[in-house]
Amino acid sequence: MIDAIDGRPVSESTLSAVLEMFERPVRYRLAVRRGQQTLDSHVNAENFVMIHSKLNKEKHMKKVFVGFLIVMALAASSLYAEQKSVAGSWNVSIESISIRLVLAQKGKKITGTLQNPHGGEIRLKGQFAGGKIQFSGASEDNSIKLSAAGNLKGDGTLAGNLTSTMGDMAWSAVLVGH
Numbered sequence: 001m002i003d004a005i006d007g008r009p010v011s012e013s014t015l016s017a018v019l020e021m022f023e024r025p026v027r028y029r030l031a032v033r034r035g036q037q038t039l040d041s042h043v044n045a046e047n048f049v050m051i052h053s054k055l056n057k058e059k060h061m062k063k064v065f066v067g068f069l070i071v072m073a074l075a076a077s078s079l080y081a082e083q084k085s086v087a088g089s090w091n092v093s094i095e096s097i098s099i100r101l102v103l104a105q106k107g108k109k110i111t112g113t114l115q116n117p118h119g120g121e122i123r124l125k126g127q128f129a130g131g132k133i134q135f136s137g138a139s140e141d142n143s144i145k146l147s148a149a150g151n152l153k154g155d156g157t158l159a160g161n162l163t164s165t166m167g168d169m170a171w172s173a174v175l176v177g178h
Contacts, residue, residue, distance in 0.1 A: 086110060086128045086152065090173040094162060101173055110135060116144060133158060 090101040092114070101124075103112035108129045113121040116139055126135025126148075136147035148171065150160020158173040 086133060086158070089176040090158065091176060092171055092173040094169050094171045114146075118144070122146065128152075133160070 085105045086103050087105040087110075088103060090103065092099050092101045097117055099115040099117060101112060101114050103110050103124075105128060108127045110124070110126050110128050110133070112124045112135070114124055114137065116122050118139075120140060122137045122139050122144060124135045124137035126133065128134075131152045132149070133152065134147075134149045136145075138145045144165055146162055146164035148160055148162040150158050150171065150173075152158055156175060158171075160171060162169050162171045
């Protein structure tokens, strides 16, 4: 930021007055501030234009770099959301219970087992597509029936709602090893 020209604060001058000063073939004392540093220099009109142009380029490059970082962060989070498979072993949290979910996937179809909190396993069938998961199943003796739906979140976890013979509950899952 240019603070002063020949000791006169730039804020007290109009742009046309500043440009008019540089049209004269004289050298001017220029104070340029960058953050906490101030650079004093003597310049003519040609050097002033060059310095002004360089400062504007740096400001523009900072904006481009920040924009690039934002685009990369969005791309990385969308990679999780576009994950093609949920196959693997998951730690599922349902209210205060933590149980194991193991899924296999072929195309959009998923199969698997959910650890039954009362012992045994609940066999599951469902699908995963477009970042959305849906599955249902029952225990071997049909005492527990459930259906669940959820979404793959940007951080790679699953979360959703589950309806069962024991009531409606929210659930979340983290892939084992992540």
